Amino acid sequence: MSALGALMTRDIRIATRVGGGALIGVLFFLTVVVLMPFAVGPDLKLLARLGPALLWLGALLASLLTLDRLFMADHDDGSLDLIAMARTPLELACAAKALAHWLSAGLPLIVATPVLGLLLNLDMAATSAVALTLLAGTPALTFTGMIGAALAVALRRGGLLLAVLVLPLSIPVLIFGVAASEAAITGPGSFGAPFAILCALSLTSFVVGPFAAAASLRHGLD
Amino acid sequence: MTLIDLANPTKFLALTARLMPWLVAATALLFAIGLFQCAAAPDDYQQGATVKIMFIHVPNAWLSMFVWAVMSAAALGTLVWRHPLADVAAKAAAPIGASFTFLALVTGSLWGRPMWGTYWQWDARLTSVLILFLMYLGLMALWRAVEDPSRAARAAAVLTLVGAINLPIIKFSVDWWNTLHQPASVFRVGGPTLDRAFLIPLLVMAVAFTLLFVTLHLAAMRNEILRRRVRSLQMLQAGQKAA
Numbered sequence: 352m353s354a355l356g357a358l359m360t361r362d363i364r365i366a367t368r369v370g371g372g373a374l375i376g377v378l379f380f381l382t383v384v385v386l387m388p389f390a391v392g393p394d395l396k397l398l399a400r401l402g403p404a405l406l407w408l409g410a411l412l413a414s415l416l417t418l419d420r421l422f423m424a425d426h427d428d429g430s431l432d433l434i435a436m437a438r439t440p441l442e443l444a445c446a447a448k449a450l451a452h453w454l455s456a457g458l459p460l461i462v463a464t465p466v467l468g469l470l471l472n473l474d475m476a477a478t479s480a481v482a483l484t485l486l487a488g489t490p491a492l493t494f495t496g497m498i499g500a501a502l503a504v505a506l507r508r509g510g511l512l513l514a515v516l517v518l519p520l521s522i523p524v525l526i527f528g529v530a531a532s533e534a535a536i537t538g539p540g541s542f543g544a545p546f547a548i549l550c551a552l553s554l555t556s557f558v559v560g561p562f563a564a565a566a567s568l569r570h571g572l573d
Numbered sequence: 574m575t576l577i578d579l580a581n582p583t584k585f586l587a588l589t590a591r592l593m594p595w596l597v598a599a600t601a602l603l604f605a606i607g608l609f610q611c612a613a614a615p616d617d618y619q620q621g622a623t624v625k626i627m628f629i630h631v632p633n634a635w636l637s638m639f640v641w642a643v644m645s646a647a648a649l650g651t652l653v654w655r656h657p658l659a660d661v662a663a664k665a666a667a668p669i670g671a672s673f674t675f676l677a678l679v680t681g682s683l684w685g686r687p688m689w690g691t692y693w694q695w696d697a698r699l700t701s702v703l704i705l706f707l708m709y710l711g712l713m714a715l716w717r718a719v720e721d722p723s724r725a726a727r728a729a730a731v732l733t734l735v736g737a738i739n740l741p742i743i744k745f746s747v748d749w750w751n752t753l754h755q756p757a758s759v760f761r762v763g764g765p766t767l768d769r770a771f772l773i774p775l776l777v778m779a780v781a782f783t784l785l786f787v788t789l790h791l792a793a794m795r796n797e798i799l800r801r802r803v804r805s806l807q808m809l810q811a812g813q814k815a816a
Contacts, residue, residue, distance in 0.1 A: 502732060505719070505724075506718050509718065516715065563731055563735050570724065570727030
């Protein structure tokens, strides 16, 4: 098995077995979405109107919360130094770790979306639209969040700083994700344009994220 | 003296010590000329005297983006060429750029109230400049989060280069989206559309604000170099006490 495949398998195994697993992210997603009707009021029509936005905000915050486990545990026990010194380029190793993180933490959020859509009075078509945009957008959140996680890896109290660094970079993903969902549900606007931009953001982050994260790790580890 | 001599902090301090009085004088002179020209400029036929906020708002907005570009160049200096003063330049520029962005947002907001009827609108230009302001603050937080300045420099350099993507987004936001903020009037294909009576004071104020940035930046760089020397001395002293 190639080195990258082994790295991904290791990360997925750790994510699913250790520390509540990545399902803790889904639990946080559920909690946030359940909190919203308490704040906004139980009016079903209002919740249906706000539904895509609330789901996107919940997914954004849930993926932000699970980001620090991307590098922190490996940094603490020294594996990150070994990964950085290995023959595989650090950029590819970061990409593999981010992909494993998305598979273990991002995909469960998308699987949980239909259930949460029920809580927010969204119908099947609306929930599918939101799930599709989340599928296209959560990789962007993971790969750009990886940059912040790499910058904050050496800091002991880096959690809040990580959020402050990552959120401005995630705002375009949020904007286009909600725009695409709204267009699919109510829309006079087109679904294709914001969805294409969302896919473009994800694809760009696949390239920029690993390079920036590797540069930060190299400079942060020495 | 060649450019590489400036990499020596002591020579840099000596050179800037000689330059500072001239820079301060030039800045004050250009502000005096600029403000006099602004006062003498005619009222707009639609906006009246309120149009003169433009002479403060627009240079601040231009400089908020210019400072991030300067920091990006400094970031390249840190990462690529390992220039010794590049990270000093980047750290010193961040609070100044954040202040210019804040002033651009506030003066724009005050201008928007009488003109648009609202202090704020979530259109593309205002939102992207607000994101720029948040990124400035995040960058300043990152500088202060890492204890060792040279390690903080490399992390901040990566973040600065990643954030540079926001600059073309801000510039072209009024073209790509349907915005409340007006489209470009000066830096556009086909030349400026502003009348001479407004364009000249605007450009004079822009040069004045740029000189203000250069003066403040060099002063801040001097302070940062001295601050690092104090830190080294304190660490040396603590080491000697322990030994």
